[in-house]
Amino acid sequence: MPVAKKIAEAACRSSWIRQMFEEGACLAEIHGCDKVFDFSIGNPNLDPPEEFHMVLEDLVKDRAPGVHGYMSNQGYPEACAAVAAYLTRDQGVPLSGEHVVMTCGAAAAANVIFKAILDPGDEVIVPRPYFVEYGAYVDNHGGVLKTVASLADFDLDLDAIGAAITSKTRAVLVNSPNNPTGRVYSAETLAALGRLLERKTKENGRVIYLVSDEPYRRIVFDGNRVPPVLAAYENTLIATSYSKELSLAGERIGYVAANPAIEGIDQLMAGLILANRVLGFINAPALMQRVVTRLQGVEVDLTLYQENRDRLYEALTEVGYDIQKPQGTFYMFPKSPIADDLAFSSELLERLVLVTPGVGFGFPGYFRLAFCVERRIVEGALPALQELGRKYLG
Amino acid sequence: MPVAKKIAEAACRSSWIRQMFEEGACLAEIHGCDKVFDFSIGNPNLDPPEEFHMVLEDLVKDRAPGVHGYMSNQGYPEACAAVAAYLTRDQGVPLSGEHVVMTCGAAAAANVIFKAILDPGDEVIVPRPYFVEYGAYVDNHGGVLKTVASLADFDLDLDAIGAAITSKTRAVLVNSPNNPTGRVYSAETLAALGRLLERKTKENGRVIYLVSDEPYRRIVFDGNRVPPVLAAYENTLIATSYSKELSLAGERIGYVAANPAIEGIDQLMAGLILANRVLGFINAPALMQRVVTRLQGVEVDLTLYQENRDRLYEALTEVGYDIQKPQGTFYMFPKSPIADDLAFSSELLERLVLVTPGVGFGFPGYFRLAFCVERRIVEGALPALQELGRKYLG
Numbered sequence: 001m002p003v004a005k006k007i008a009e010a011a012c013r014s015s016w017i018r019q020m021f022e023e024g025a026c027l028a029e030i031h032g033c034d035k036v037f038d039f040s041i042g043n044p045n046l047d048p049p050e051e052f053h054m055v056l057e058d059l060v061k062d063r064a065p066g067v068h069g070y071m072s073n074q075g076y077p078e079a080c081a082a083v084a085a086y087l088t089r090d091q092g093v094p095l096s097g098e099h100v101v102m103t104c105g106a107a108a109a110a111n112v113i114f115k116a117i118l119d120p121g122d123e124v125i126v127p128r129p130y131f132v133e134y135g136a137y138v139d140n141h142g143g144v145l146k147t148v149a150s151l152a153d154f155d156l157d158l159d160a161i162g163a164a165i166t167s168k169t170r171a172v173l174v175n176s177p178n179n180p181t182g183r184v185y186s187a188e189t190l191a192a193l194g195r196l197l198e199r200k201t202k203e204n205g206r207v208i209y210l211v212s213d214e215p216y217r218r219i220v221f222d223g224n225r226v227p228p229v230l231a232a233y234e235n236t237l238i239a240t241s242y243s244k245e246l247s248l249a250g251e252r253i254g255y256v257a258a259n260p261a262i263e264g265i266d267q268l269m270a271g272l273i274l275a276n277r278v279l280g281f282i283n284a285p286a287l288m289q290r291v292v293t294r295l296q297g298v299e300v301d302l303t304l305y306q307e308n309r310d311r312l313y314e315a316l317t318e319v320g321y322d323i324q325k326p327q328g329t330f331y332m333f334p335k336s337p338i339a340d341d342l343a344f345s346s347e348l349l350e351r352l353v354l355v356t357p358g359v360g361f362g363f364p365g366y367f368r369l370a371f372c373v374e375r376r377i378v379e380g381a382l383p384a385l386q387e388l389g390r391k392y393l394g
Numbered sequence: 395m396p397v398a399k400k401i402a403e404a405a406c407r408s409s410w411i412r413q414m415f416e417e418g419a420c421l422a423e424i425h426g427c428d429k430v431f432d433f434s435i436g437n438p439n440l441d442p443p444e445e446f447h448m449v450l451e452d453l454v455k456d457r458a459p460g461v462h463g464y465m466s467n468q469g470y471p472e473a474c475a476a477v478a479a480y481l482t483r484d485q486g487v488p489l490s491g492e493h494v495v496m497t498c499g500a501a502a503a504a505n506v507i508f509k510a511i512l513d514p515g516d517e518v519i520v521p522r523p524y525f526v527e528y529g530a531y532v533d534n535h536g537g538v539l540k541t542v543a544s545l546a547d548f549d550l551d552l553d554a555i556g557a558a559i560t561s562k563t564r565a566v567l568v569n570s571p572n573n574p575t576g577r578v579y580s581a582e583t584l585a586a587l588g589r590l591l592e593r594k595t596k597e598n599g600r601v602i603y604l605v606s607d608e609p610y611r612r613i614v615f616d617g618n619r620v621p622p623v624l625a626a627y628e629n630t631l632i633a634t635s636y637s638k639e640l641s642l643a644g645e646r647i648g649y650v651a652a653n654p655a656i657e658g659i660d661q662l663m664a665g666l667i668l669a670n671r672v673l674g675f676i677n678a679p680a681l682m683q684r685v686v687t688r689l690q691g692v693e694v695d696l697t698l699y700q701e702n703r704d705r706l707y708e709a710l711t712e713v714g715y716d717i718q719k720p721q722g723t724f725y726m727f728p729k730s731p732i733a734d735d736l737a738f739s740s741e742l743l744e745r746l747v748l749v750t751p752g753v754g755f756g757f758p759g760y761f762r763l764a765f766c767v768e769r770r771i772v773e774g775a776l777p778a779l780q781e782l783g784r785k786y787l788g
Contacts (some may be wrong), residue, residue, distance in 0.1 A: 001658065001661070002511070002601060002656060002657065002658035002659070002661050002662040002665070003510050003511060003658075003661055003662055003664075003665035004509070004510060004511055004513050004516075004535075004665070006513075007509065007510050007511075007668060007669060008665065009670055010660070010672065011664050011665060011668050022466075028486045043460070043463045043464040044463060045459070045460075047457065047459060048462055053454075053457060056454050056456050060447075060450050060451050060454050061451070063441065063447060065439070065441060066437070066439075067644075068442055068641060068643070068644050068645050069437050069438060069641065069642075069643050069644045070435065070437040070643045070644050071644055072416075088432055089767065090608060103695075104498055104646065104674070104676075104679075104761035105674070105676060107673040107674035107675075107676050108675065108676075109674075110674060111462070111673060111674035112511070112674075114398050115398070115401065115534075116401050117396075117397060117401075118398055118400060119398045119399055119400075122398075130589060133671075133672060137672070137674060140673060142511075143399075159507045161533075165435070179436050195613075207396060217678075242640060243772055247462065247463065248462045248463075249462070249463050250461075250462050250463045250464050250465055250680030251462050251679050251680050251681060252498065252646075252675070252676060252677070252678075252680075262396060262399075263396065264396035265396070267395070267397055267402070267405070268396040268398050270397075270405050271396070271397035271398070271401040271402070271405060274404055274405050275401060275758055277527075278404065278530035278531070278534065279505060279534060279673065279674075280498070280499070280501035280502040280504060280505035280528060280531065280673075280675075281498060281501075281502065281646070282498075282499060282646060283646070284646075285498075285644070285645050285646050285679045285682065286645050286646075287681070287682075288646030288679065288681075289433075289643075289644060299725070306762050309524060329786040337787055352395070352487075366447065
């Protein structure tokens, strides 16, 4: 076999999201772009904000020696400091640049964290439904992912999380606003989770980290804010990116930030920086580090996402779909009108509407709509979605 | 402990190169930049070529939808095709874009390859001296690095490599032009290595890959060319970057290319693309992919590197240093005038000359000079280097 056994197996399973994304590109070629309605991937369709273009055009004129060369594996001190200043305001917990590592996006940030903290066999708990690539990110570094069902409204089931924690538990991984549900965990829920992890850490005599993957932090609706996770629990690490809030998913820029109150924070930061290097990231892309240094707190205009959410939610609930209204992200996770989400996704696919089946999030019986799309895609897909809704739910 | 045991151990060992690099920054702050002569890190001091700036400034004006968004995990088809066309010319082996995966630099490329091909316990053989991070890149994915001494002139010792191959051998990793020696393996040597690996692959009944890490491919002196490695052996994978030839080390852009003749090439490419995704790279930075698409075969002006090499080689051999003259890269690996290369490096450090001890390349008794530096650094360091040379070798 030309590849490792694990990779061969993983390739068979592949990612439902990516499969649909490739299928969509295929169908678009056959039927024409305007006939295919692709809700499969979270590739922001909004252009980056005007500020991004201005800063980028300005920075590329800078020909100072070394601006495209290596810097510290941690990232530019100015970039780390800018992130820390932003987080200090946003989280209400004082951070300095030392507590930040610039990374090649949030997926890199998660891998860097797990490389730094996981001993072989260590467990990471994640609530279902979840972004299934988490399984690979944990397995890459010898860890074991354990999933725990969420409550019916997709809020955290703290009893279930508590029951799942063992002496091998090294981290609980949360993602809020949540992919695929759009759920935002409240400050109360996070505080209760923090208390649980504090108690379990004491019991275990070994720290249980809260890893917060939050690339959708600034994609929230109805004027809501995402509660600060660093304020909820001492042993918290943030993994995030600018992919969604600045529509830069292809440029691979994000960071890890750690609560300065973590015991042994200096050793932890050194471990994160080392992991960033030895995993082959070396450092986050230089130019994009310099770009985001100047774009803290900037985000795309969310009007389109909110309009898409409202239009889809109303039109689908009207014909009987069971949906938790997303509070953030650009995802919606309706219950599939028939139990078999794969069969339902196939029926939609026949009508050139591409969604990701719930099984792709470890949660059969549901499907995900990524509504980071043009309004015409929403309107074009509604007849098929409503027709099937009426057929099964009417 | 806040970090994994393996990471804590690795942090203690750390990288000699990076340690010296950080030490240099420290010393420069104390003594002033002009008093510290830092040969510790391969951070190209030449600015990127004019074409790079022109292409970059041109591309950032492009505000077409999605130009900063996700593309296929493999990279832009145009980027892969441009690399393939270049390699077809350079290697004399016809490749198409399908045989290329764009990556976040060469370190990423190496990690992607090892993730894709290594089963637990698989061995990777590398000639000493070697870039010690290879050990981490192999270990990250459950492999075991085995080192084999090179010949006295730093050419490959094919007998030793042959003797080191077992049924667990999955790859031989070569780096030509070589860091730290500057050695370029000849076409004859590579062909003989190819024949050896072909024979051993047959004996094992399982492919042994030749992994060629070649970020210095275009940094060669005296008008030499690096012989094509794809032509030497069917089962060859190239890992490389634009970090050195375009002075873009901070931007993290490179690629993996595979010989199309590899049996099961489609499965291998799918595995590489999958590895690129699940390791958290997702894809190489979008903008830099588009930049290098238009800069195939372009490189920095090598005059300064060649002048530095000549000046250092002459001035050091004159006082008795034993040096293999580098054929490429911007490294020189002289024998330490005293057996203890750490003690010698410390003596240099006292004189504010920073080099990397040979132990940092698994090869005690030598030291590395990274001469990708301004001419004044070379001139400023020569008195101390010559003084110590005369002291011990005179």
